[in-house]
Amino acid sequence: MDTDQELVILALCCHYCAYAAADMAGSMRLQYPGSVRVLRFPCTSKIEVNYLLTAFERGIDGILVAGCLEGGCHFLEGNLRARRRVERAKKLLDEIGLGAGRLEMFNLSSAEGPRFAEIATEMHERVVELGPSPLRRGREAVLAGVAGMASLAEAVIAGEKT
Amino acid sequence: MQASAAAARAMSLLAPARGTCIRTKVYPPQRDVTDEPPRIGVFICHCGSNIASVVDVEEVVRRTAVLPNVVLAEHNIYTCADDTQDTIKDKIGQYRLNRVIVASCTPRTHEAIFRDTLRDAGLNPYLLEMANIRDQCSWVHSAAPDSATRKAADLVRMAVGRAARLVPLTEDTVTVKGAALIIGGGVAGMTAALAMADQGFPVHLVEKSEALGGAARDLFRTLDGLDVQAFLAETIDRVIGHPRITVHLHSHVTQVEGHVGDFTSVITTGAKTRQVEHGVVVVATGAVEGKPTTFGYGQSPRVITQRDLSGQLARGELDLPKGATVAMLQCVEQRTADRPYCSRVCCTMAVQNALAVRERHPDARVVVLYRDMRTYGFREIAYKKARQAGVLFVRFDDDAPPGFSLGADGAIELTVRDAIVQRDLLMRPSVLVLAAPIVGQHDRQEVSDLLRIPINADGFFLEAHVKLRPVDFASEGLFLCGTAHAPKFLSETISQASAVAARAASILSRQTMPIGAQIARVDPDKCVSCMTCVHVCPYLAPIVGDDNKAQVQPTVCMGCGSCTSECPAKAITLHHYTDAQILGAIDRLLNAGPGPVGPGEGAYLEQVGVARPRWTEG
Numbered sequence: 120m121d122t123d124q125e126l127v128i129l130a131l132c133c134h135y136c137a138y139a140a141a142d143m144a145g146s147m148r149l150q151y152p153g154s155v156r157v158l159r160f161p162c163t164s165k166i167e168v169n170y171l172l173t174a175f176e177r178g179i180d181g182i183l184v185a186g187c188l189e190g191g192c193h194f195l196e197g198n199l200r201a202r203r204r205v206e207r208a209k210k211l212l213d214e215i216g217l218g219a220g221r222l223e224m225f226n227l228s229s230a231e232g233p234r235f236a237e238i239a240t241e242m243h244e245r246v247v248e249l250g251p252s253p254l255r256r257g258r259e260a261v262l263a264g265v266a267g268m269a270s271l272a273e274a275v276i277a278g279e280k281t
Numbered sequence: 282m283q284a285s286a287a288a289a290r291a292m293s294l295l296a297p298a299r300g301t302c303i304r305t306k307v308y309p310p311q312r313d314v315t316d317e318p319p320r321i322g323v324f325i326c327h328c329g330s331n332i333a334s335v336v337d338v339e340e341v342v343r344r345t346a347v348l349p350n351v352v353l354a355e356h357n358i359y360t361c362a363d364d365t366q367d368t369i370k371d372k373i374g375q376y377r378l379n380r381v382i383v384a385s386c387t388p389r390t391h392e393a394i395f396r397d398t399l400r401d402a403g404l405n406p407y408l409l410e411m412a413n414i415r416d417q418c419s420w421v422h423s424a425a426p427d428s429a430t431r432k433a434a435d436l437v438r439m440a441v442g443r444a445a446r447l448v449p450l451t452e453d454t455v456t457v458k459g460a461a462l463i464i465g466g467g468v469a470g471m472t473a474a475l476a477m478a479d480q481g482f483p484v485h486l487v488e489k490s491e492a493l494g495g496a497a498r499d500l501f502r503t504l505d506g507l508d509v510q511a512f513l514a515e516t517i518d519r520v521i522g523h524p525r526i527t528v529h530l531h532s533h534v535t536q537v538e539g540h541v542g543d544f545t546s547v548i549t550t551g552a553k554t555r556q557v558e559h560g561v562v563v564v565a566t567g568a569v570e571g572k573p574t575t576f577g578y579g580q581s582p583r584v585i586t587q588r589d590l591s592g593q594l595a596r597g598e599l600d601l602p603k604g605a606t607v608a609m610l611q612c613v614e615q616r617t618a619d620r621p622y623c624s625r626v627c628c629t630m631a632v633q634n635a636l637a638v639r640e641r642h643p644d645a646r647v648v649v650l651y652r653d654m655r656t657y658g659f660r661e662i663a664y665k666k667a668r669q670a671g672v673l674f675v676r677f678d679d680d681a682p683p684g685f686s687l688g689a690d691g692a693i694e695l696t697v698r699d700a701i702v703q704r705d706l707l708m709r710p711s712v713l714v715l716a717a718p719i720v721g722q723h724d725r726q727e728v729s730d731l732l733r734i735p736i737n738a739d740g741f742f743l744e745a746h747v748k749l750r751p752v753d754f755a756s757e758g759l760f761l762c763g764t765a766h767a768p769k770f771l772s773e774t775i776s777q778a779s780a781v782a783a784r785a786a787s788i789l790s791r792q793t794m795p796i797g798a799q800i801a802r803v804d805p806d807k808c809v810s811c812m813t814c815v816h817v818c819p820y821l822a823p824i825v826g827d828d829n830k831a832q833v834q835p836t837v838c839m840g841c842g843s844c845t846s847e848c849p850a851k852a853i854t855l856h857h858y859t860d861a862q863i864l865g866a867i868d869r870l871l872n873a874g875p876g877p878v879g880p881g882e883g884a885y886l887e888q889v890g891v892a893r894p895r896w897t898e899g
Contacts, residue, residue: 125431129867134389135746135755142387145416153428156435157417158866159388161799161858165842170863177871190738193745193755194841195819204846229746236421 126154126246128181129174130239133163135193136229137185143232144239151236152243154180162186163224164197171208175217178255181246183238184224191228198226220249282751285780292786293479299790309403311449314379318880319445322353322378323437324369326360326385328415335419337430341384344434348869349877350445352376360385361394370402379404380444384412384437405449407798407857412440435870442869445878446861450798453835457542459789460559463487464534464728467495468513468771469763469778470565471520476782478525482789485557486520487529487548489724493517495567496764499588501595503771504633504663529555537562537731540836541758542794561758561785564742565778566728568764571720573613577687578715584693586717587630594637601642601711608695608710609635610683611651615718622739625768627716629656632663634714635672648673648708650683650697657770676700685713719768732759733820741767752780756820756839757796760785799840799857805830807852814844814853 132138138159144151160166163186171182184205186198202224209219223242227234292299323345327333338356346354353376357365360383372378381404383395388411396406414433422429461477463470466488474484492498494517500509520526529548536547542560549555570588577584585593587609593599601607609631615624628651635647649672656664668674675697677683683697695708721740722728729736734754735743742765745755752760762777763769769777788794803814803823808830814823815831822837823844833844833853842855854860865878 125428127435127870129870139389139746142389142413142416145387145420148420148423150424151421153422153425153432156432156439156870157413158439158863160842160863161855162841162843165846165855165858167846167860169860170867173864174867174871177868179867179871190735191743192735194839194843195733195735197819197841197843200817200843200846230748 126180126243126251127156128154128183128239128242128246129179130155130157130242131163131166131170131182131184132157132159133186133193133198134159134161136187136191137163137225137227137235139229140185140227140231140235143230144235145232147232149233149236151239154243154246155183155239162192162194162197163201164194166201166204168204168208168211171205171222172211175212175221175252176254178252180252180255181221181242181249182223183242184222185235185238186224186226188226188228217252217254218249220245221252282780283776285752285783286776287779289476289480289779289783289786292783293476296480299481308400311400311405312379312403314404314408314449316880317377317379319350319380319878320352320376320378321348321350321380321382321441321444322369322372322376323351323355323382323384323441324360324365325354325356325414325437326383327356327358328385328419329359332385332415332419332433335423335426335429336414336433337426340430341414341434341437345437345441348438348441350380351441353378361391366395366398366401369398373399373402373404380408380410380447382410382412382437382440382444384414384433384440386415387411387413387417405451407450408444408447410440410444410447412436438872439866439870442865442867443862446859446865447857448859450856452795452798454793454795455540455542455836456793457788457791458544458558458560459483460485460557461561461563461785461789462534462537462544462546462557462559463563463565465495465565465567465763465765466490466493466520466528466530467565467567467763468497468516469567469765469774470495470563471516472775472778473563473565473760473762473781473785474520474526475516475523476779477785477789478523480782480786480790482525482786484526485529485548485559486526487532487534489531489533491531493520493528493530496569497771499570499592500771501591502633504629504660509771534731540834541756541796542788542791543836544758560789561760562732563760563762563781563785564728564732564734564754564765565761565763565781566722566725566742566765568719568721568741568768569723571614571718573715573717575614576610576685576713576715577693578717581687581691581693583691583711584713584715586715587627587634588717590634590712590714591630591637594634594641599638599641599712601638601645604644604646605642605711606646606648606708607635607638607712607714608693608708609647609649609714609716610695611649611654611716613715613717615716616652616679620718620720620739623655623768624716624719625655625657626719626770628654629660629663629770631714631716632656632660632667632672635667636663636670639667639670639672646673647671648675648710650675650677650695652677652679675706719764722765725765732756734759734761739767741765752777752784758788796836797840799855800835800838801833801840801842801844801853801855803831803833804852804854807850809850809852811849813847813849817843817847819843 205224460483532550
């Protein structure tokens with residue numbers, strides 16, 4: 120289990136624009152770094168500061184929040200609310216010394232697959248420069264435990280076959 | 282859009298037969314899973330070689346099988362194939378699965394399919410979770426299979442974290458009011474009205490001016506030579522004579538309340554008001570020609586717009602001296618930093634008018650000054666004809682717009698730098714014709730506020746999705762057609778309006794319709810009646826109830842979650858996107874979560890039987 124060697128970046132995407140753009144990047148077979156994991160939200164306005172801080176606390180290396188273009192939000196102004204929240208969270212990250220650079224908000228339309236790949240690459244490169252999160256130690260300890268469970272995996276799969 | 286338009290035409294013909302050959306699908310009763318601990322089954326898809334050629338699917342199965350609450354993890358060649366779906370149904374029974382994860386393609390296309398599989402197996406459809414390991418993994422990391430495999434395992438792990446906390450949800454149904462309200466009595470509104478009325482639905486057509494027809498009243502011929510005025514007169518006659526269309530002239534819609542399938546609106550005509558009930562709203566408010574403020578427009582009768590010119594040509598009023606020069610200037614006050622969009626129709630209109638001028642006045646010289654000529658589609662043929670007819674096309678650069686001066690005697694002088702030969706040209710045209718922009722109606726903001734629908738940066742109404750839902754608004758039951766949406770040709774307006782009729786019929790033809798269960802709910806015990814949700818909601822879904830606590834009207838709520846994030850008392854929960862579900866995914870990704878989830882954990886308030894405060898009863 121070597122996820123701990125690799126950077127992990129969360130992409131919190133709204134269903135209507137950013138998630139659709141991420142799908143489109145796939146249909147276009149655009150390549151971007153494998154560190155980015157997408158989590159879908161109905162709208163970026165559902166993303167609370169708490170979610171962002173919890174993810175950082177648990178050791179995430181970077182988060183990008185991606186919503187519709189400003190003025191083009193499916194829910195009128197949800198992305199503007201999200202931006203305000205991201206700005207607030209960035210201030211807190213600076214205050215606790217983790218650095219605001221690990222968090223960024225982007226806007227793109229559902230037709231901008233190439234832009235999604237660009238954003239993912241940009242965020243990955245930024246986090247590579249910043250290095251792994253200093254809060255990762257907890258994550259690594261748990262992972263070491265999980266690695267020991269491989270034999271359990273075999274048992275579950277074997278059980279399924281009988 | 283064109284397919285929907287064709288469907289509308291077909292439905293008009295088939296209207297008498299509606300509902301005679303339908304079969305209703307029957308689902309088994311849903312198993313009650315509230316007291317069971319989550320038992321998750323994970324089905325990981327190869328998608329032929331789409332996923333499996335990059336991601337080591339068996340490794341993902343191994344990594345998934347050890348996760349808490351997972352009782353079954355397996356891989357399939359095509360999970361969406363009928364036989365695999367039957368297998369899933371069997372496995373749900375065999376392993377008593379109560380949560381299902383499909384790791385395959387995007388939920389945007391396949392969620393509905395797998396939700397149906399769950400319903401067939403007697404599970405609530407909201408107990409499905411998908412992990413997108415194709416569009417957002419194997420396809421974008423085909424050069425890095427190891428990294429893609431790790432990522433796929435992570436995406437499935439996130440889905441496990443979320444799935445363990447999913448809760449069954451029930452969808453409400455509403456009774457559909459089978460009438461339509463159409464705002465705008467131009468070609469778009471009338472076409473939609475006729476198409477819907479022909480299908481058997483009553484229509485209220487509201488026009489703010491004294492007559493039907495809209496902007497088409499100033500159009501005379503299409504490029505194909507069709508007589509727009511004759512078409513318009515015939516359409517107006519049909520609309521006025523149609524037994525199912527009620528026309529409200531000089532009227533405004535002043536209030537719209539309700540939601541898809543069940544709206545109640547107020548139409549105000551002068552001092553009179555009338556209340557109407559309807560199931561859908563169509564916005565067909567049109568657009569207007571923006572009057573230029575540059576190039577001497579309004580200062581000289583010899584500076585006119587393309588629309589003015591086509592009117593003069595149609596009425597035979599264009600009077601040109603012998604050997605006159607007609608200059609046409611394209612992209613006036615458009616495709617600039619202030620107004621970046623293209624009005625789409627002006628190039629074709631210029632070519633059409635240029636041809637007409639050359640035909641009526643063979644000795645007149647027509648010069649078209651342009652930045653880019655775009656005569657869309659087969660209209661290119663007209664452009665070729667214009668060149669053959671001797672119309673001169675002179676290209677200028679964006680950063681070198683023509684110079685203009687108006688002499689004391691009313692003489693027009695234009696200087697332009699030809700971008701191709703890089704020479705300055707001087708001309709003294711008898712008439713200068715400007716390609717004025719098409720701009721949104723000045724009262725569009727009022728319509729937007731009334732219906733809570735978005736306007737884009739160009740000042741036109743914004744559809745839900747440019748490709749997938751081109752005539753719908755994001756809010757259910759609201760539709761859009763004509764130039765209120767964007768500048769377009771008459772023929773495009775007509776097909777869009779027909780498409781709207783087809784989409785609207787998909788609602789109006791039902792007796793009842795289900796509404797999504799992904800909606801916000803207020804916990805009255807936590808609500809401090811601060812009204813934040815009422816201010817935040819873009820759809821006015823929250824109201825204050827008799828107990829002075831906020832309630833979210835389930836039929837109006839669109840499930841965006843804005844109110845849940847803003848509520849200072851954290852009294853609001855968005856069903857299907859609870860904190861526990863979202864944090865569950867994040868925790869599981871980062872391996873920081875607690876152990877297995879127990880029975881009933883994450884259940885919503887109303888499902889665990891918490892009584893409302895006694896003093897609110899009676």
